[in-house]
């Protein structure tokens with residue numbers, strides 16, 4: 001049975017230098033990051049802290065963990081297309097992404113709005129994953145409506161005293177630091193009373209409680225703060241301006257969230273497995289795989305068109321990133337479904353033994369929720385693109 005992949009698509013947008021750049025990265029990723037870690041990513045297995053740190057530090061040593069940071073802090077002077085190719089190749093080669101909380105959230109916010117002392121203290125350690133950061137935004141009654149958050153930081157001399165609760169905090173169990181949105185003024189419109197605070201997870205009064213997800217993994221947590229004392233020097237930027245920094249951070253988070261490369265890697269795996277186990281002979285299944293491949297190509301072309309105008313937007317967030325988020329997460333979920341289908345009932349008995357297709361399927365229900373749910377992205381598109 002013929003099973004060649006679909007060609008064309010993004011390559012039409014690439015110069016020969018871009019293609020050479022991509023090949024160089026591919027060679028580096030596939031030769032330097034251990035196969036055992038990449039196999040886990042490819043099979044949708046859960047990674048240990050050690051896997052993530054090992055891979056991250058290999059990238060940082062080669063100057064490849066934080067290429068999108070300012071050059072002074074380890075960034076690269078790459079074009080928008082080269083940045084895209086970098087992410088795409090990381091995912092195609094099934095590498096764990098450099099820790100998102102360090103590289104795409106805290107780092108860019110501190111680089112853009114932090115004091116010189118904060119930059120010196122936090123950025124190099126974050127780039128090398130010497131400090132593990134987590135994100136303390138969501139609360140039990142503040143998810144989509146994030147500006148309703150209630151965690152309170154009251155000024156007491158040179159310190160803030162923090163009380164409240166965060167939830168869904170990914171990898172808080174590993175974290176040394178948490179960047180938090182806290183309420184510093186209750187007397188103003190809700191967005192206007194929020195600040196961005198860096199809190200040492202080892203401070204007295206911080207408690208982490210696990211939330212087990214439906215596939216049985218410990219990825220997310222609740223974090224409680226009881227009279228936690230935080231030096232004022234850990235405030236980022238200006239007090240009560242935290243909402244502006246949060247919007248900057250969320251646009252950064254959304255920009256990389258389509259994870260087209262990861263879906264491509266998954267669908268390639270589905271093809272391989274289908275050919276091996278005979279499922280490829282089923283025309284309906286074949287049609288589903290090819291449809292996903294075509295949809296990924298279309299999303300990739302859209303991504304390239306959005307990149308082409310990135311230059312003209314400068315630092316402003318592009319509302320079109322909401323389109324990439326919605327479509328990218330739908331395709332990630334379809335790839336997870338096909339991976340589960342190709343493994344069939346026998347996949348159940350293989351849990352934890354090479355291919356965790358079912359766990360991966362359950363785990364990927366999250367991608368249409370985090371980073372701002374897909375319904376919220378539709379609201380953004382309605383307002384900012386359609387002008388409704």
Ligand SMILES: Cc1cc2nc3c(=O)[nH]c(=O)nc-3n(C[C@H](O)[C@H](O)[C@H](O)COP(=O)(O)OP(=O)(O)OC[C@H]3O[C@@H](n4cnc5c(N)ncnc54)[C@H](O)[C@@H]3O)c2cc1C
Nearest residue numbers: 135136137138143144168169170366369370371372373375
């Ligand atoms: C696996 C996972 C990891 C996460 N990690 C982190 C983390 O590390 N740090 C962190 O701060 N947060 C994290 N989150 C939280 C995530 O950002 C929130 O789950 C998300 O913002 C949605 O908020 P919520 O869960 O409170 O749902 P809700 O806001 O209660 O929404 C429930 C449903 O209602 C819909 N809805 C809500 N408002 C509207 C509206 N105005 N219009 C239309 N539909 C609407 C939503 O789309 C959703 O389907 C994580 C979430 C998950 C699932």
